[in-house]
Amino acid sequence: MSLEKLFIKHKSDKYHHGYHEVYNFFLNKLKNKKLNILEIGVSDGASIKAWSDFFKNSLIVGIDIKKIDLKKKKLLKKNIQIHQGSQSDKKFINFIINKYKKFDIIIDDGSHYPKDVIRSFKLLFNSLSLKGLYFVEDTQTSYNHFFGGNPFDLKYSNTQNNFFKSLSDSLNYNEIANPFYIKKSYDGLIKSVSFFNNMIVVSKDHNNIESNLVINNSYENKRYITKINRDKKKIFQYFIKYKILFKSYTIFLFLVNLLKKIVLIRF
Numbered sequence: 001m002s003l004e005k006l007f008i009k010h011k012s013d014k015y016h017h018g019y020h021e022v023y024n025f026f027l028n029k030l031k032n033k034k035l036n037i038l039e040i041g042v043s044d045g046a047s048i049k050a051w052s053d054f055f056k057n058s059l060i061v062g063i064d065i066k067k068i069d070l071k072k073k074k075l076l077k078k079n080i081q082i083h084q085g086s087q088s089d090k091k092f093i094n095f096i097i098n099k100y101k102k103f104d105i106i107i108d109d110g111s112h113y114p115k116d117v118i119r120s121f122k123l124l125f126n127s128l129s130l131k132g133l134y135f136v137e138d139t140q141t142s143y144n145h146f147f148g149g150n151p152f153d154l155k156y157s158n159t160q161n162n163f164f165k166s167l168s169d170s171l172n173y174n175e176i177a178n179p180f181y182i183k184k185s186y187d188g189l190i191k192s193v194s195f196f197n198n199m200i201v202v203s204k205d206h207n208n209i210e211s212n213l214v215i216n217n218s219y220e221n222k223r224y225i226t227k228i229n230r231d232k233k234k235i236f237q238y239f240i241k242y243k244i245l246f247k248s249y250t251i252f253l254f255l256v257n258l259l260k261k262i263v264l265i266r267f
Contacts, residue, residue, distance in 0.1 A: 003027070006053050012046035014109075019137060022196050026133055027054075027105070034058060036129075038096070038103045040087045040110035040120060042066075045073035047109065052080050061100060063087065065111075087111065088119040097127045106134045112141045113148045117160040125186070125204070134202040136160060156266060164200045167193045174211045177219040179247075180254055220246040 003023050007015035014020060035058040042048055042064035051060045062068075062075075062082045070076050085092030087110045106124055108117055117136060128134055141147035142159035150157030169176070170186035171193060191205035215222040224242035228235050260266075 001053065003050065003054055006050040007047070010046040010049045010053075011044075012050050014047055014050070014137075017137075017198065019199060022199055022201065023135075026135075026201060030105075031055065032057060033104075035104040036100055036102060037061065037105045037107070038063070038100070038124070039107040041108070042068050042073075042075075042082060043109075045075045047107075048075060048080060048082075049077075052077050055079075058104075059100075061096070061103075063092075063096065063110075086116075088116045088123075090123060093120070093123040097124070101127070102129045102132075103127055104129045104132050106132070108134075108136045109138070112138045114142060114159045114163075115148060118158075118163045121163070121202075125189075128204050130205055131191075132204045134204065136164070136200040136202075138198055139164075139200055140198045161200075164193055164195075164202065167202065171207060174209065174217075175214060176217050177214045177250070178254065179216070179218040179221075179250065181217040218247075218250075220250060 001009070004015060004020040006012075007020050014023070031054060033055075035055060037051060037055060037058050038061045039048060039051065040063055042062040045062075045068065048060055048062045051058075056079070058079060060080050062080065063085055064082070065084070065086045067084050068075065068082050070082060075082060083092075083096060085095070087093070087108070103124070106128055108120055110116060110120065121134065121136075125134070139161055142149045142157075142161035143151045143154075145151060149159050156162070167186060167190050170184055170188075171190045173181075173183065173187040188206065188208050189204055191203040191207050194201040194203075211222075213219060213222060215225065220242045223246070224238055227238045227242070
């Protein structure tokens, strides 16, 4: 049975939100595999039952801050395990990670509060398998101040949408022409970040494609090496141009932007 029909059968609101279209695109090819799947937010158990029926060979782990009556919710199935705890509780999340080690798919359908969504991702990312998928639902709360979002400062607010937008920098970290750049924990491990209406999907995999413009985050060094390889007779001229003039310009811009960050308190 398709995910669309399973969401309808189990009365999951994922169908009404149109999420089945996104899930179909990413998950249909994984249907028969043996996977570890974690869903944050059990609620009435509708989506957990849909995942259980769709991924018959997989283990479906659900967590919820409230105590779930498994018998009442009809969640007493062989491939379902439910735990009570908060998605932003480091101790609890570490317990889940220690118990299950790795997850191939993680779905955040929890509190939808930006701070919880961001914290959960940070706590769980290392437990996401290579080639794993991380889904975040109901990201519209980024734009709603009653959920801790911010509809008034879209660009710089500390919301889940802005957090996941920033992961595109980790996707392209080898292209950042800043010789003072400090590698982030997600750099080289983000294959793609896909945005849909009220939904985000992060694909984890090795991503160490070398840049054709910079080397070790330096445009000047890359150009210098490229030029002297073409014409070693001009090595002194190229040294002055790229190692001194160009690098001085980069340092100047670095200091200007550092001052700007300090003044605007944007780090």
